[in-house]
Amino acid sequence: MRVHVVGTGLIGTSLGLALTRHGDEVTLEDAIPTHAALARDLGAGRLPTAGEEPDPELVVVAAPPDVVARCVLGALVRFPEAAVTDVASVKGTVLAAVRAAGGDTTRYCGSHPMAGRERSGAVAGRHDLFDGRAWVLTPTPDTRPEVTARVAEVARATGAAVREVPPDVHDRAVAAVSHVPQLAASLVAARLEDLDEDAVALAGQGLRDVTRIAASDPHLWTQILAGNARAVRAVLTGLADDLTAVVAALAALEAGDDAPGARGTIARTIAAGNAGQARIPGKHGGASTVYETVRVLVPDEPGQLGRLFADVGEIGANIEEFHLDHGLGQDFGVAEVDVVPAAAAALAEGLAGRGWRIHG
Amino acid sequence: MRVHVVGTGLIGTSLGLALTRHGDEVTLEDAIPTHAALARDLGAGRLPTAGEEPDPELVVVAAPPDVVARCVLGALVRFPEAAVTDVASVKGTVLAAVRAAGGDTTRYCGSHPMAGRERSGAVAGRHDLFDGRAWVLTPTPDTRPEVTARVAEVARATGAAVREVPPDVHDRAVAAVSHVPQLAASLVAARLEDLDEDAVALAGQGLRDVTRIAASDPHLWTQILAGNARAVRAVLTGLADDLTAVVAALAALEAGDDAPGARGTIARTIAAGNAGQARIPGKHGGASTVYETVRVLVPDEPGQLGRLFADVGEIGANIEEFHLDHGLGQDFGVAEVDVVPAAAAALAEGLAGRGWRIHG
Numbered sequence: 001m002r003v004h005v006v007g008t009g010l011i012g013t014s015l016g017l018a019l020t021r022h023g024d025e026v027t028l029e030d031a032i033p034t035h036a037a038l039a040r041d042l043g044a045g046r047l048p049t050a051g052e053e054p055d056p057e058l059v060v061v062a063a064p065p066d067v068v069a070r071c072v073l074g075a076l077v078r079f080p081e082a083a084v085t086d087v088a089s090v091k092g093t094v095l096a097a098v099r100a101a102g103g104d105t106t107r108y109c110g111s112h113p114m115a116g117r118e119r120s121g122a123v124a125g126r127h128d129l130f131d132g133r134a135w136v137l138t139p140t141p142d143t144r145p146e147v148t149a150r151v152a153e154v155a156r157a158t159g160a161a162v163r164e165v166p167p168d169v170h171d172r173a174v175a176a177v178s179h180v181p182q183l184a185a186s187l188v189a190a191r192l193e194d195l196d197e198d199a200v201a202l203a204g205q206g207l208r209d210v211t212r213i214a215a216s217d218p219h220l221w222t223q224i225l226a227g228n229a230r231a232v233r234a235v236l237t238g239l240a241d242d243l244t245a246v247v248a249a250l251a252a253l254e255a256g257d258d259a260p261g262a263r264g265t266i267a268r269t270i271a272a273g274n275a276g277q278a279r280i281p282g283k284h285g286g287a288s289t290v291y292e293t294v295r296v297l298v299p300d301e302p303g304q305l306g307r308l309f310a311d312v313g314e315i316g317a318n319i320e321e322f323h324l325d326h327g328l329g330q331d332f333g334v335a336e337v338d339v340v341p342a343a344a345a346a347l348a349e350g351l352a353g354r355g356w357r358i359h360g
Numbered sequence: 361m362r363v364h365v366v367g368t369g370l371i372g373t374s375l376g377l378a379l380t381r382h383g384d385e386v387t388l389e390d391a392i393p394t395h396a397a398l399a400r401d402l403g404a405g406r407l408p409t410a411g412e413e414p415d416p417e418l419v420v421v422a423a424p425p426d427v428v429a430r431c432v433l434g435a436l437v438r439f440p441e442a443a444v445t446d447v448a449s450v451k452g453t454v455l456a457a458v459r460a461a462g463g464d465t466t467r468y469c470g471s472h473p474m475a476g477r478e479r480s481g482a483v484a485g486r487h488d489l490f491d492g493r494a495w496v497l498t499p500t501p502d503t504r505p506e507v508t509a510r511v512a513e514v515a516r517a518t519g520a521a522v523r524e525v526p527p528d529v530h531d532r533a534v535a536a537v538s539h540v541p542q543l544a545a546s547l548v549a550a551r552l553e554d555l556d557e558d559a560v561a562l563a564g565q566g567l568r569d570v571t572r573i574a575a576s577d578p579h580l581w582t583q584i585l586a587g588n589a590r591a592v593r594a595v596l597t598g599l600a601d602d603l604t605a606v607v608a609a610l611a612a613l614e615a616g617d618d619a620p621g622a623r624g625t626i627a628r629t630i631a632a633g634n635a636g637q638a639r640i641p642g643k644h645g646g647a648s649t650v651y652e653t654v655r656v657l658v659p660d661e662p663g664q665l666g667r668l669f670a671d672v673g674e675i676g677a678n679i680e681e682f683h684l685d686h687g688l689g690q691d692f693g694v695a696e697v698d699v700v701p702a703a704a705a706a707l708a709e710g711l712a713g714r715g716w717r718i719h720g
Contacts, residue, residue, distance in 0.1 A: 114564055128719050131657065132694065134562065165558055173559030176551045181570040183606060186633025187599050188544045191536045193636040198525055199533030202494065203640045204474055209569040210541040211640065214633035222627040226613050233610040239547050240603055246543060247600060250593040253586050267582040273546025273574035276553040280563045280571065297491065305682070306673035309666035319665055324682040334492065359488050 003154060004029070004056035004079070006071050008039035011087050011113065012062030013125030016044025018158040021127050027054040031063070039122040054079075058150050061086035065223035069097035076103045083147040085111045085154075089174060090227035091138045091167035105142040109151045110167055112136045112174075113160055120217070131159035138167040175231035180239065182213055182221060183232075189214035242269060291320045292344035295359035296335045296351055298324070308335060308356065315350035317343045334359050363514060364389070364416035364439070366431050368399035371447050371473065372422030373485030376404025378518040381487050387414040391423070399482045414439075418510050421446035425583035429457035436463045443507040445471045449534060450587035451498045451527035465502040469511045470527055472496045472534075473520060480577070491519035498527040535591035540599065542573055542581060543592070549574035602629060651680045652704035655719035656695045656711055658684070668695060668716065675710035677703045694719050 001024045005012045008030040016026045016039055026045030030036035040047050048054050059075040059082050061068055068088045075084045076098070084107055088094055091110040098108055115133040135155035139148040152162045165173070189211040192200055225232055246269055249262035298304050305324075312319060321338035339347055348358050361384045365372045368390040376386045376399055386405030390396035400407050408414050419435040419442050421428055428448045435444045436458070444467055448454055451470040458468055475493040495515035499508040512522045525533070549571040552560055585592055606629055609622035658664050665684075672679060681698035699707055708718050 114562065126719065128657070128717060131717075131719065136562065163558075163561070169556070169558065170562075173555070173562050176555055176559060177563045177567050180551060181548050181567050183603075183629070184544050184548045185566075185570055185637075186630050187602050187606075188541050189634075189636035189640075190602060190629065190632035191540060191595050191599060191636060192639050193632055195533070195536055195636075195639070196529070198523075198529065199536060200639050201523070201641055202474065202496065202530075202533050203537045206545075206573040207537050207541050208640060209572050210545055211633070211637045212569050213566045214630075214637040216630065216634075218627045218630035218634065221630045222623050225610070225626050226623055229610040229613040233607055233614065235551050236603065236607050236610070239551060240600070240607060242547050242550060243543075243596065243600055243603065246547075247593055247596050250585070250589040250596070253589040254593065263582050263586055266585050267578045269543070269550065270546050270574075270576065270578035270581045272550035272553055273571070274549075274576075274578065276549035276551060277545075277571045277574040279552050279555070279560050280549075280568060281561055297488070300678075303673040305679055306666070306669035306671075309669040311666075313663035313666035318660075319684070322665070322682065322684040324679070357488060359486065359491065 001025070001058060001150070001154060001157075002054075002056045003027075003045075004054045004059045004075075004082070005045065006030075006059060006061045006075060007063035008036050008044065008122050009062065009064070010116070010120045010122070010124045011129075012060070013039040013042060013044045013122040014115075014127065014129035015060060015062065015087075015154075015158065017042065017125055017127035018130060019154065020045055022157045024154070024157065027056065031067075035122055039125070042122060042125060044122070044125065056082045058082060058154055059084045060154070061088075065090065065220075065227050069094045069101075072098055072108060073101050073103045076107060080104075082107065083150045084108050085137075085151045087111060087113055088227070089178075089224045090171055092171045092231075093227045095138075095140065095167050105140060106144045107147050109143045109148045110138040111151055111155065112138070112170065113155070113158075115160070120220070128159065130155070133160050135160035135162050136170055137162060137164045138170050139164065140167065171228050171231045172234075175228055175235045179225055179228055179232045180235045182216060183225070183236065184239070185211050185214040186216075242272075245269070291338035292341045294337045294339065294344055294348045294351070296337060297357040297359050298333045298335045300333060305335070308351075311351060311354045311356070312337065312347065315347055317347040317350075361385070361418060361510070361514060361517075362414070362416045363387075363405075364414045364419045364435075364442070365405065366390075366419060366421045366435060367423035368396050368404065368482050369422065369424070370476070370480045370482070370484045371489070372420070373399040373402060373404045373482040374475075374487065374489035375420060375422065375447075375518065377402065377485055377487035378490060379514065380405055382517040384514070384517065387416065391427075395482055399485070402482060402485060404482070404485065416442045418442060418514055419444045420514070421448075425450065425580075425587050429454045429461075432458055432468060433461050433463045436467060440464075442467065443510045444468050445497075445511045447471060447473055448587070449538075449584045450531055452531045452591075453587045455498075455500065455527050465500060466504045467507050469503045469508045470498040471511055471515065472498070472530065473515070473518075475520075480580075488519065490515070493520050495520035495522050496530055497522060497524045498530050499524065500527065531588050531591045532594075535588055535595045539585055539588055539592045540595045542576060543585070543596065544599070545571050545574040546576075602632075605629070651698035652701045654697045654699065654704055654708045654711070656697060657717040657719050658693045658695045660693060665695070668711075671711060671714045671716070672697065672707065675707055677707040677710075 004027045028045045061071040063071045113135040249265040252259035252262040323336045364387045388396045388405045421431040423431045473495040609625040612619035612622040683696045
C-alpha cells in the first residue's frame with residue numbers, strides 16, 4: 001500500500017519503520033523538515049522529491065494532539081482519492097472539528113494505537129512499537145467500509161490487534177482506563193513532593209505500582225486531557241464524590257469513636273475497588289484470571305534469575321505474570337511468579353527442592 | 361529470647377515460625393484457642409501448659425487493629441517485667457489509648473513490620489515473611505532504651521531491616537506512602553465497576569499497575585484507615601483540593617477553547633506528580649535511580665523466559681527490575697528488563713545477536 005505519514009515523531013516514525021519493513025511504500029512529511037529528513041535517514045520511508053505530490057492510498061496523521069484536526073482536514077482536501085486516519089489518543093474532538101469544517105467524513109476513519117514509549121521523537125522510533133498492542137479504529141456511519149478496511153490493513157501490517165468502537169465510546173473508555181488513572185497517579189505522587197526523607201523511605205511496592213505512570217510527560221498529557229475534557233470530567237466527578245464521602249467519614253471518625261455509618265462508607269469504597277479491579281482483563285485480553293503467586297527469594301547476583309527460570313522451565317510451569325521486587329537494605333529480591341492455581345503447589349515444591357527459598 | 365505472641369493470625373504465626381527457627385523460645389495465645397493451637401501445630405511455638413503463666417522478656421501483640429490497644433494494656437499489667445510491642449499499621453491511636461489508660465509506657469515500644477500477604481490467618485503464615493522487609497520501631501521519650509533494643513533484636517532475628525521513627529511521623533508517613541495510595545487505587549478501580557465490556561477491554565499496563573492493590577481486604581483496610589483518620593484525611597484533603605482544581609480546569613476547557621489558566625493547572629498537576637514520583641527510593645532503599653529499559657518480545661511458551669535470563673546472564677548484565685507484560689490477543693509478552701544505563705546498549709545488542717526481538 002502507498003501510505004503518506006504526516007508527522008514524524010515517535011508514532012509516525014515507528015509506523016514508517018514498520019510499514020517499510022512490511023513492504024509498503026511510505027512517504028514522509030513533518031512541519032519541521034529536519035524531523036522528516038531524520039525519519040527518512042532512520043529508514044522510515046522516503047521524502048517526496050522536489051515538485052512531487054504524493055499519491056497515497058492512505059494518509060496517517062501522527063501530529064501532536066493540538067494540530068491533528070487541522071492536519072486531517074488538510075489531507076482530505078489535498079489527497080481527494082485517499083483514505084485518511086489519525087492516531088490521536090482522543091477521537092471525538094478531532095471528528096467534531098473535521099465535521100464543523102465540512103471535511104469529507106466518508107474518507108476519514110479515526111484510530112488510536114495503544115502503544116507508546118516514555119521517550120519521544122523520531123530517534124525513539126521502533127519498527128515493532130505496535131507489535132502485540134491494540135489499535136482501536138473509530139469509524140462513523142459516514143465512513144466508507146473500504147476506508148475503514150484500509151486503516152485496519154495498515155494497523156495489522158504493524159502487528160497490532162484491531163478493535164472497532166464508536167468515537168464517543170472510545171473517549172469514554174480511555175477516560176476511565178487511561179486518563180483518570182494517569183491523573184490519580186499524578187495526584188498521589190504529588191503528595192510525596194514535600195514529604196520528609198524518612199517518610200519517603202517507607203515506600204513499598206504498592207506505592208511504586210500506583211505512581212509508576214506519574215513519570216509521564218506534562219506537555220503531552222495536558223493536550224490529551226484537554227482534548228477529552230468532557231469524558232474525563234465525568235469520570236473524575238464520580239471519583240470526587242466518592243472521595244468527598246471518604247473524607248467526611250474520616251472527619252466523623254476523628255471527631256468521635258462512634259461515627260455511625262463512617263466505617264461502612266470506607267468499607268464500601270474498598271469493596272467497590274475490589275469489584276472494579278476484578279474486571280480488568282488479564283493476559284491476552286481475555287477475562288480476568290486469578291493466578292496464584294509463588295514468591296521466591298533471589299540473591300542479587302548476575303545469573304540467579306537465569307537459574308530460577310531454567311528451574312521453572314524444568315519443572316514445566318508456564319509463567320503468566322512475573323514481577324521482581326527488592327527489599328529494603330537487603331542484597332536480594334523477591335520474585336513473584338504467577339501461575340495457574342493448579343500449577344502453584346508443584347512449582348513451589350519443585351523450586352524448594354532445587355534449593356530456592358520460597359517466601360511468604 | 362523468651363517471646364510471648366498474642367494473636368496468631370498471619371503476622372503472629374509468621375513471627376512465631378521465624379523466631380522458633382532462630383532458636384528463640386516462643387509461647388502463643390489467641391482469643392480463639394483453636395487458632396493458637398493451629399499455629400502451634402504449624403510450628404510457630406508452644407502453648408502454655410495448664411496453670412502455667414508465661415514469663416516472657418518480650419510480648420508481641422499481633423491482634424486485629426481494633427483490639428490492639430486493649431491487648432497491649434493487658435500485657436503490660438499481666439507481665440510486669442516484660443517489654444511489650446505491637447505490630448499494628450497505625451501507631452498513634454494505640455499509644456494514645458495506652459497513655460489514657462495509664463499503661464506503663466516505659467516498657468512499651470510500638471512497631472510496624474512492612475510485610476503482609478493477600479491471604480490471612482495462621483495457615484498463610486511463613487517463617488520468612490519479614491525477611492528483607494523494613495520493620496519500623498516507634499519508641500517514645502518514655503520508652504526505656506533496653507525495651508527498644510529488645511524489640512529491635514527480635515525484628516532483626518526475623519531478617520527485617522530496623523528503622524526508628526516517632527509514632528506521629530510514622531502515621532503521617534504511612535498515610536502518604538500507603539493509606540492514600542490504597543484509597544486512590546480503590547477509587548480508580550471503582551470507576552470500572554459499571555463500565556462496558558468493550559471499554560474495560562482497552563485496559564493497559566498503566567491501569568493494571570495503578571489498581572493492583574485495589575484487590576485488598578475491605579475489613580482490614582477499614583480498621584487501618586479509621587485508626588489513622590487524622591493523618592489520612594490531611595493528605596486526602598490536599599489531594600481533593602488539587603482534584604477540584606483539575607475538575608474546574610476541565611470544565612473551563614469544555615465551556616470554551618480559550619480557558620485561560622486551565623492548561624496550566626493540568627500541566628502543573630502532572631509536573632508535581634513527576635517530582636513526587638522521582639523521590640520514591642529505588643532498589644535497596646537507596647535514592648531513586650534511573651534505569652534504562654530494554655524491551656524484549658517473549659513467545660508465550662514454557663522455557664522462553666529461562667532462555668532469556670540465561671542469555672542475559674551470559675551477556676553479563678545485572679537486572680535491576682523486571683516486568684512481564686502481555687499484549688492484547690497475541691501469543692507473546694513484552695519483557696521489560698531494567699539495567700543501569702551503561703549496560704543497556706550492550707544488553708540490547710547481545711540479545712538481538714542471540715535471536716531475540718528487541719521491542720520499541
